[in-house]
Amino acid sequence: MKRIVVIGAGHVGFYVAERLSKKLKSDIKRGQVELMVIDPNQHMTYQPFLPEAAAGNISPRHGVVPLRQALKRCTILTGGVTEIDHASRKLVMQPIAGPVREIEYDEIVIAPGSVSRPLPIPGLADVAIGIKTMGEAIWLRNHVLQRFDVAATTTDPDVRRKALTFVAVGGGFAGAETLGELEDLTATVVDNYPEIDPAEVKWYLVEYADKILPEVGPQMGVYAARELTKRRVDVRLGTTLKSCEGGHVVLTDGEEFDSDTVIWTAGVMPNPLLKQTDLPIGPKGHLECNTRLQVATGVEAGTAEIGEVVDGAWGAGDSAQVPDTSDFPMPYCAPSAQHAVRQAQVLADNIHAKHVGAALKPYEHKYIGSVAGLGLYKGVANTYGFKAKGLLAWLMHRGYHLSRVPGVGRKGRILADWIVGFFTKREMVQLGEISLGREPFEAIAAGSDPARAGKSSS
């Protein structure tokens, strides 16, 4: 039996597995091919919905896709790959429990994506949170909502000010959309707290470059910054975080304040798993690939050169450097879902082509622009040169992502969330106690009162 292993069931891995499992349906049925998918989560996360999940516009469960339901012809292993020795076609994975497993394969698709890129900024590792997983989105929602209970209940003005000050560092998709959604949430939620003056709630968006949302182009980026400013978000361009020790935030423009909430989205880096392989890695830590999405060395940026191919190894998405052969002013495809899902199609087709002895095709895609949501009924869009803002852009954002999220059932659930949200009051429940897990029971079992120990927070 030939084994094809897909590492990571994100935008690349999920769509590769889905497409390939259809193309290889009869081979899989006959037991001639096994398509194995390995991911630490039992679901695919549709990342562009993380800000909407954090804001409570969709249920977190609806922003993810259960692998066993969606990829029925695949073998699913839940755990993280820790090493790849491609020379001997073996990998090591750590299941969620129990001993490590060594797995042999014939073909491997390496798509573990990217991770938040932390910088050596004092306090960052202790205080900040990223937004790459559904767990982080849920935590952030609970944490932000709970700040209002902290502020409304404390008698200490410093604790109150710190609780009601929120910072997002990084003005790309993740930072601007998360801030846009959460600011919109807090602007509504504050009405339920007569003790809090809305002017006390302060949001900062800190961006090193001189514009935000480069994905929608400079004109729409300027519009987005202006709209956020109108919503009293303090947008600091050309600025970054100097330190945030103990929640005391110091910006490079000299501003200082205390905040309980620092959302870090200032850049991503390729998954560190790539360093634990014998495969070629580029200068920024990406897997070196050609436009056929084969791992290959000696490929010049921006060209369709084939290079020296590493047989049986394939890569795409955020963790790969794939030459961009369009006239987009970037030598390699930018990390985006737009590239990831399209690369996944070509990658699946090429593995199938190799399997049946057909010719491989190159990945060619001209960036079509993007859509971004900035809270309910607010957004910016720039696709195929068509620029939109406000309600129209927001509808484009929702329509586009609804069409892209896998599965009819998932689409139906998300649509239902939106319709219910439209006709009902904004959901302001926070369930921060889920992160306490067994702690309240342990406290009771130990004879102490969990409420006295403050065991009810996120």
Ligand SMILES: Cc1cc2nc3c(=O)[nH]c(=O)nc-3n(C[C@H](O)[C@H](O)[C@H](O)COP(=O)(O)OP(=O)(O)OC[C@H]3O[C@@H](n4cnc5c(N)ncnc54)[C@H](O)[C@@H]3O)c2cc1C
């Ligand atoms: C908040 C947010 C909003 C975004 N909005 C947009 C948008 O509007 N439009 C757009 O084009 N892009 C957007 N992006 C970017 C887009 O989501 C990514 O570019 C895309 O997900 C990359 O796909 P990928 O398959 O390379 O990685 P991912 O989708 O991140 O998938 C990687 C997978 O690998 C798994 N994995 C990690 N380590 C291991 C391991 N050791 N072993 C096995 N599996 C592993 C992970 O669990 C994950 O499932 C957004 C990103 C974020 C964070």
